[in-house]
Amino acid sequence: MKDQKDNKQLQQTIKFYATLLRVSNDGILITDASQNIIEVNDTFCSFIEQNRRAVIESNLFMWLENFLDDAVEKWIHLERSVQSKQVVSNYEFQLSLNNEIRYLDVNASLLEKIENEEQGIIISNWHDITERKQAEEELKKSQVQLIQSEKMTALGTMVAGVAHELINPMMGIINFVRYCLKNTSTDDERFTILQNAERETNRCISIVDNLLTFSHMEKAGVGGFQKASCAAILDQVLKLLSYRIEKKKARIIKQYAEGIPEIRMRINSIQQLFFNTITNALDAIKESDNKEIHIDIHQEGEFVKVIIADRGPGITPENLQKIFDPFFTTKPTGQGTGLGLSISQGIIETHRGRITCESKPGLGAKFEISLPIEMKVKEGGAK
């Protein structure tokens, strides 16, 4: 009687685990010390596009040979590792399926040897992380793009600044040379030399003029405006900064109002703007106890207002006047260019918006960015 009851229970247990195996979205594989496949679920079979009959009792290496990136080597390494550690995780395998690379994250355990059982039986769980991988790739690409774009804008601003500074001295020099030419006899050997000086100085002026025209073309907006949501872009930027946010143990508190209309913008520029502002907040909370960063979006009349506030050390009144100046920074030399806010301001101007900063020492800083919803954009330079 007891035997029957035990048997029934056993059957039920087997049924339970068999179902578990079958319904799992992960591939589940049981292999022995010679890599023979003792048990396998349908999900794993679907990874290698085989039916169960072909896979059961076959050798795992036969299938791994069709994987990418030295899968056999990896499995051997996994086996060695699991022998000593009992449980291993995060082994990444790649295979080509339907013209797409799928990434599989594998955990494995060594089955405990009981009595006369074989030793070396490994149960492995194969989890498809392809989508996560693709998202990470996209993120990385955007990040690189953003950094590149930020670099280019910083460079552009610096170049424009330098070019601007050269105009006055150049004007002085060309006029000094011309005055000397007017008062030098053409017989004088210095006459030709002065003419050369005039020629070269004109060249310099030309170069400076070109640089300024180029940098103003950038600012005046050669193309690229489209409608987008500030909230969406903020979220993108937060995602980009997620590692930094975690590292600094920052707490992001979002308050996005509902129904904020999309606004016309250069998406890369606005991304940069938010990126700069949030990065500043992250830097500010470095030493503070309160690591909250508040991000608020709401509509005020014809503007969308984005407020980014931190409870860091705040800004002194003297510095507050200078924060938007190019190259102004309170960071030690080598950290940051001091161009972030001046670039941000440039971006805001291009979008006909406004940026203000409210801050008191000890009470943190609050940046308010207003962007017009309807914008008459002067594309291609003002007249």
Place this chain on the structure above:
Amino acid sequence: MSKHILVIDDAGVRESFVLALKDTGYQVDTAETGEKGIEKERSKRYDLIFLDLKMPGMSGIEALREIRKVNRETLIYIITAFYKEFFDEIKTVEKEGLAFEMIKKPIVDDQIVAVTKGVLEGPIAL
């Protein structure tokens, strides 16, 4: 009576004007900042003031406003490297009805003389 000209800008620019206008008979004074320029305008009425937009301390636009408070008749010429930057500020000032002319830097001696004479004497064939 000779005409009085004031140039408010950097050293290189100030000296360019002085040299260019040397033999014209005009009296040329210079100032390196907006504030100093306004002081000079208060003590002496100028017929023509050349003024940069980007200056240390008081900006060109502010200086323009202050000068206009003292004297509505002085001819004011803004000399600037790239006026598009200040387009909005300039629009505001225009709306306030403050008259001025603009010329783009750099300019050389012949142009300086032509502009100055043109403004002070009326159109002249050079």
